[in-house]
Amino acid sequence: MRILFISNYSQLYGANRSMLLVIEHLKNMGHDVVLILPSKGEICTELIEKGITYHVEKMFTQLFYYKPLLKYLVLPLLNLQTWLKIPHLVKFAKEFAPDLIYSNTSAEMVGIKIARRLGVKHISHIREFMDLDHGAKYLFGTKAKKKYINQSDGVIYVSNAVASHVNLRKPLQSWQKVIYNGVQCCDVPFVEHKLSDAINLGIVGILDPEKGQDMAIKYFKNIVGVYPSAKLHLWGDKEGLYKKKLLGMVSNWGLQNKVVFHGFEKRVDVIYGEMDILLMCSHCEGFGRVTVEAMQRGIPVLGYNSGGTTELIEDGFNGYLFLSEDEFKQKIHLLLQSEKHFNQISKNAYEDSRKKYSAEVYCKNIEEFITLIMRK
Incomplete structure (x- = not known):
């Protein structure tokens, strides 16, 4: 044909x-x-x-x-x-x-x-x-x-x-x-995480209001008090007013040592190499390729409860869903309540995503x- x-x-x-x-x-x-x-x-x-x-x-x-x-x-x-x-x-x-x-x-x-x-x-x-x-x-x-x-x-x-x-x-x-x-499954076995106070959160995508990086920074600001060694990593880039807004938020809230702008990176293993939790903050994600990429590496996803994200994440099984800042904080506390629970969610994400996607x-x-x- x-x-x-x-x-x-x-x-x-x-x-x-x-x-x-x-x-x-x-x-x-x-x-x-x-x-x-x-x-x-x-x-x-x-x-x-x-x-x-x-x-x-x-x-x-x-x-x-x-x-x-x-x-x-x-x-x-x-x-x-x-x-x-x-x-x-x-x-x-x-x-x-x-x-x-x-x-x-x-x-x-x-x-x-x-x-x-x-x-x-x-x-x-x-x-x-x-x-x-x-x-x-x-x-x-x-x-x-x-x-x-x-x-x-x-x-x-x-x-x-x-x-x-x-x-x-x-x-x-x-x-x-x-x-x-x-998504082409990466050839890596499931490995349990050793949790510490130095939690690495990540958000992946072009810098655009629809991807919700501003939401991620805002919500992250309010959990640093509970997890003072946590960091937020932004993977993706796009010059313009929105990027200036994000940099301004980080500067105004004194998060320069907590929020890292990595720019565009096409090597997915580099992106997910040190990530503990992926944030999917897009309000209307059609599917969510990065959600699956993270899950296939045993990285739990905390996703905004809308669009295709809702179809990929089963709340409390292979990740967590949220609709508000209070719910975001509640779900991240649930995810991190114990190393055993975190690794069970992580394993479910790993196995479920490789089977379905x-x-x-x-x-x-x-x-x-x-x-x-x-x-x-």
Whole structure:
């Protein structure tokens, strides 16, 4: 089978990492795969190393999505740029002659258009809420967005939360399916933690209000009195006003020796190497790849009780969920009540995540869904 993938960005964040697993798996299974990117980026290095063909066509892949400040300023120009690129994309696609076009996350608008021009099948892989997590709304409203996405022959949702929101709480049909992301399990055995006062908390993700680093710092400030040797590690970066705000919070509260900004780091073993607890503070996480990455290393997660996080964490079994600062403090005290309890939660997280969210299970589910759609 010949499959043409389209991605909406060119960095190595969670959505593209998950897509790469699928592309590499399908390539190894003997399928011909090509990826279209809107620009060159760090993903290109990975593609070259894996021997995966890619094509760069500069464009705005999130056709018809807008953020309030962009609506009247640059959205018409960005959409016009994309419309002008469609003939070039169709020409490239014809030369590849795909049996299937597979759009990753918010690139589905472009993918559907190309698929219709070529008369081939299309799958949309919806990994984000878009409005709730990125503040990006569909130009013609939520009903029109649902109708447009459902022109696809198959739709994959990354979680039940995303499926319910994007499909407007309607029951899923046979050509719509929730498939949780998979993460390549690290080859490390479960090791019990030796707890001490020097607890290392971590939060991983691009510095953005939707990721909740400000919440993590605020809540951390109020538990330092109980755990004076604790530290909070921020992994990820993005220059701008939000980063300045975070640095200001740390400075104003005298936490310079307690909160560490590590910047962007793609080596996951470095990120999780010294971490005792992961904080997932995103209010609307579609799935939560970093949640699974931590759990697969036996690191318990304290997560905000919403979105896909709620589906990954079973409160009191493989982690804890919270909705308020008081609940956050209560749950962290429960988690740290004893070394025995901490290690039981840690072990549950390790075993549960490896069973449910392995790369093998994920890729198998995707391949089976593709086969189902192609037989329709």
